[in-house]
Amino acid sequence: MQQPILKFGMVGGGEGSLIGDIHCRAAAFDRRSEIAAGCFSRDAAKSAATGRKLGISPDRVYSTYEEMAEKEAARDDRIDFVSIVTPNSSHYAIAKTFLQHGFHVVCDKPVTIEESEAKELERIARQNGLLFCVTYTYSGYPMVKQARELVRHGELGDIVTVMAEYPQEWVLNADKPSWRMDPSQGKSCCVADIGVHIAHTVSYMTGLKIDSLCADMQSYGTLMELDNNANILVKYTTGATGVYWCSQVAAGCKNGLKVRLFGSKGSLEWEQERPDELRLSLKGKPLQLLSRGRDAMYPGAKSFNRLPGGHPEGLYEAFANIYSAFCSELSALRQGGVAAGSEADYPRIQDGIEGVRFVDKCLESAQDGSRWVAVTDS
Known part of the structure; x- marks a missing residue:
């Protein structure tokens, strides 16, 4: 049976962002997930332009990540997970907010600035049965x-x-x-x-x-x-x-x-x-x-x-492999097939803590x- 396409949102990754573009393309690579919401920049005009480019409904392009987490949590068609592609110093606050609103998280490495922050995110995710992926690219x-x-x-x-x-x-x-x-x-x-x-x-x-x-x-x-x-x-x-x-x-x-x-x-x-x-x-x-x-x-x-062989695979495919493994576990979790923390092959919050x-x-x-x-x- 074909698994449903997951919906995700992105924080960061506005126009000109290399890593945001890579994440967005990689997440959609296998048609396992598609972007549905975002807060792409502190600059509202820049964020809106990114939303238009990605074909996102204007009412799901948000001014702040706090607004995004709150309003998405209240929707019947809410996103399934969020990708965080902002500078490292903001990862902790953004990830904590979305975890507290019940969202699974994909976060660029090295996850946080302080180890205590990373451990707190791990605790919140574990207590709420949420998946937390950290995109250490080369494992893909x-x-x-x-x-x-x-x-x-x-x-x-x-x-x-x-x-x-x-x-x-x-x-x-x-x-x-x-x-x-x-x-x-x-x-x-x-x-x-x-x-x-x-x-x-x-x-x-x-x-x-x-x-x-x-x-x-x-x-x-x-x-x-x-x-x-x-x-x-x-x-x-x-x-x-x-x-x-x-x-x-x-x-x-x-x-x-x-x-x-x-x-x-x-x-x-x-x-x-x-x-x-x-x-x-x-x-x-x-x-x-x-x-x-x-x-x-x-x-x-x-x-x-x-x-x-002979047809090179590279960075996009490696990122896509991480997203595909994450989406496989998330889809199974939604259908009651596995518990959070199973052995799907992608980097987790513990890898982030160690980093x-x-x-x-x-x-x-x-x-x-x-x-x-x-x-x-x-």
Whole structure:
């Protein structure tokens, strides 16, 4: 039986918003959900223009997110969930408001500024049986899922060490500050923006949890006070170790997330800019270049393929995979088929909590002479 199309609303994502456009397109990618309401900007004219472009009825384009939550909650045809794509400092208040009005939430990472805020959102969602997705994009790529399955099935053996990097150059090219650079909008730029992607992607692939870390964070140039380059050493609870580097002042680098896992039986490597490939090296065997859509994959990874091999899949598809998994669980929940918190494959509020904690611990270490700090559930 075909599942009904879910309705969603969006807060943020007005004209000119890259991430808002990505979320909106990804949510509609599989015709599992469609946008029906929004508060797209604090600028009423800009918000109305976005609403017209998206074909939303004018009476469902709201001036504030508070108005949106209240009025949508009172409608018989209310939205099923809300997507939050505003600057990080506003996530907490917006998400809390919609949760308190009974709406499921999809929120861009790293969910909140403070860990206590993220934990409160988790508590409200759990108490009300609501789903809360945090869009850590790279877990949506099929070959990242294949890497996870290779680790889960023991093909690499025990993970010994991890090398991961995420270099960009956009700060070098910026001629004016963005909200990410503004200390009033958050405590970190580089680590909160892309360092958390490293931490989550490694955790997703391996299941490893960080026991302690040592961070050195820098800010180069005169345009910003917050970090734009960071070097982070990590120790995992298993005894494995890792090295993370993230930078927004790496000349010549566009969006270079790369993860290398080294185990007792072999190693693998995945690059975001070549997302359909996975390099696998097993002891005693030739180096393998696995190609999405061509080579054998574990069922849990293969189910997220969309196109035959040689037809590249990328960012939109990865976001769409996250939304599709979220919508599948939400549709089943609405029909009484599952309880909130089941094992559908998408990042959840707990992933968001861990991301915020990672940022805080990096700052704690860097501000105290790059000493080792414990990464524990405070």
